[in-house]
Amino acid sequence: MNTPVPARVSLAEVTPPIALGPLDGRYRGAVASLVDHLSEAALNRERLHVEVEWLITLCNGADGVPGPVVPGAPRLTDDEVAYLRAIPASFGAEEIAELKAIERETVHDVKAVEYFVKRRIAAAPERLGATSLPAASELVHFACTSEDVNNLSYALMVAGAVRDVWLPAASALTEQVAGLAREHKAVPMLSRTHGQPATPTTLGKELAVLAHRLRRQVERVRGAEFLGKINGATGTYGAHVVAVPGVDWPAVSRAFVEGLGLVWNPLTTQIESHDWQAEVYADVARFNRILHNLCTDVWTYISLGFFTQIPVAGATGSSTMPHKVNPIRFENAEANLEMSCALLDTLSATLVTSRLQRDLTDSTTQRNIGPAFGHGLLAIDNVARGLKALAANAELMAKDLDENWEVLGEPVQSAMRAASVAGVPGMDNPYERLKELTRGRRVDAARMREFVAGLGLPDDVAARLAELTPAAYTGLAEQLVDEYLA
Incomplete structure (x- = not known):
């Protein structure tokens, strides 16, 4: 006998709506600040801002451009300019819904924005009393694509x-x-x-x-x-x-x-x-x-x-291995x-x-x-x-360094090269000699120091290399951090 499978709830119909992607769901807290700038609502708010500022420019001019730009356009008062700029500033949940409703009729997003602004201009006398704003209504989206x-x-x-x-x-x-x-x-x-x-x-x-x-x-x-x-x-x-x-x-x-x-x-x-x-x-x-x-x-x-x-x-690193982080x-x-x-x-x-x-x-x-x-x-x-x-x-890093004395092959052969140029005899084939000593094999402190002592280097160079350890062979690393991350 087959057990009937119960019908599943339609998650698409759950309210409030469930996010399709992780940015608006699981991780919203980390990215919510972008909603003010890069969401669809933010796009429409900036569209309103541009339409309003263009209307103000056509009526009142701009830096270096006297107004009105369009002859016969009313010169807007400070109150009228403030009223227009409040349109994008007050764009919230109710206004978003209203604009969506207009867009369902226009089937054009920018045209819907134009009509939204014109609605607000038509309503201006209720807020401002006597106003010339309605006379400027047809300058909304003037000459614009x-x-x-x-x-x-x-x-x-x-x-x-x-x-x-x-x-x-x-x-x-x-x-x-x-x-x-x-x-x-x-x-x-x-x-x-x-x-x-x-x-x-x-x-x-x-x-x-x-x-x-x-x-x-x-x-x-x-x-x-x-x-x-x-x-x-x-x-x-x-x-x-x-x-x-x-x-x-x-x-x-x-x-x-x-x-x-x-x-x-x-x-x-x-x-x-x-x-x-x-x-x-x-x-x-x-x-x-x-x-x-x-x-x-x-x-x-x-x-x-x-x-x-x-x-x-309280955090869990692994569902089965409790030691893991x-x-x-x-x-x-x-x-x-x-x-x-x-x-x-x-x-x-x-x-x-x-x-x-x-x-x-x-x-x-x-x-x-x-x-x-x-x-x-x-x-x-x-x-x-x-x-x-x-x-x-730091302790583990120090141990790692101490297990790899062969890395000092580089400074030793470089010192031999410099000594050879200075006329010290017996410095022939420094790279090849260090390669023979170190390549593919581990070298401990005693073996490296024994090798250096037998090279016949000048006393000051030999002493410098004898004191060198992998941990001390960091060149100007500390100085570079100080100078270039100031």
């Missing part, structure tokens, strides 16, 4: 996300790595090149390399340009000059775009070319890849025992950095190409800017948490 509004909105969104969210998080993490580098600048550690024992360094110096690399990318992103345009359906100001001839429309466009805090792009098709976006995303992706390198290195140091992880009270923060970060880079690379490659004067591939692509930054921000959060839970095991 949707892309005039969209390109500026995305530029403002990305600029805000980078400056207010990504840069503070990336900078803080970079300085956290730099702090660890300074803390451990004098802790000697055996290097591993190709996975094999190599010239000693310090733990701090190796972390400093990563901090220095991350800092450089942070500064590149900090200096990014965010471009915008407002020049009509094919970038010719065609509608502008027919409707209102005699106005220096490029000057108006430049003043408006720069007034938004963006860099003016004077020459475009219907779309702003998005090259600046590709540049920003490439730099952020490069930061991600360097951070990924940090994750794999730290993971390896943990596996070697050079770093120990401080257990979190897994480096989950760094593994989680690796995966999220790879997801972020995949999206950023796609954005960079897709956005710089548009068929002739316009196609809509960029519209869908740009809606994934949020997840691209979200996965990266989540990774930064994980790495920061992971680094806080690390402790350096």
Whole structure:
């Protein structure tokens, strides 16, 4: 007899709605700050902002552009300007729902924004009493194509996300790595090149390399340009000059775009070319890849025992092996950095190409800017948490160094070369002689010192090498951290 399978609850109909992806579900707490900048609601808020500021410019002018720009447009009072600017500022849950309802009718997102603004203008007399705002209603979206509004909105969104969210998080993490580098600048550690024992360094110096690399990318992103345009359906100001001839429309466009805090792009098709976006995303992706390198290195140091992880009270490392403290923060970060880079690379490659004067591939692509930054921000959060839970095991690193005296073959043969150039006899074939002594075999302290003593080096050189140990053979590592992570 078959037991009937009960019907499952439809998770798609559960309220409140269940997130489809992890960024809006499991990990929302780490990335919620991006919602203010890169969500659909944030896009519509910036669209409202652009529409309102364009209307104000057409009526009142802008820096270096006297108003009204359009003859007959009313000169707006301070109260009227404040009323208009309150439209995007007060854009919340009710307004989001209202705009969605309008869009269901228009089946066009930017047109819905235009109608939303016009509704507010029509309602202005109820709030302001006598007002000239209704007379300016037809200047909403004047001479604009949707892309005039969209390109500026995305530029403002990305600029805000980078400056207010990504840069503070990336900078803080970079300085956290730099702090660890300074803390451990004098802790000697055996290097591993190709996975094999190599010239000693310090733990701090190796972390400093990563901090220095991350800092450089942070500064590149900090200096990014965010471009915008407002020049009509094919970038010719065609509608502008027919409707209102005699106005220096490029000057108006430049003043408006720069007034938004963006860099003016004077020459475009219907779309702003998005090259600046590709540049920003490439730099952020490069930061991600360097951070990924940090994750794999730290993971390896943990596996070697050079770093120990401080257990979190109550946490479980493995469902079956209770002794384990897994480096989950760094593994989680690796995966999220790879997801972020995949999206950023796609954005960079897709956005710089548009068929002739316009196609809509960029519209869908740009809606994934949020997840691209979200996965990266989540990774930064994980790495920061992971680094806080690390402790350096200097004792184990010292033991590792003491078991690998063969790494002193490099300084010994280098000293022999220098002595040979200075005219000391018996210094022939230094590399080959050290290779014969050390390659593929372990050499202890006694054997290395015996070899050095028999070379016939000048007394001062022989004494210097006799005192040298793997732990002391770290060159200028400590000084490099001090000088270049100041």
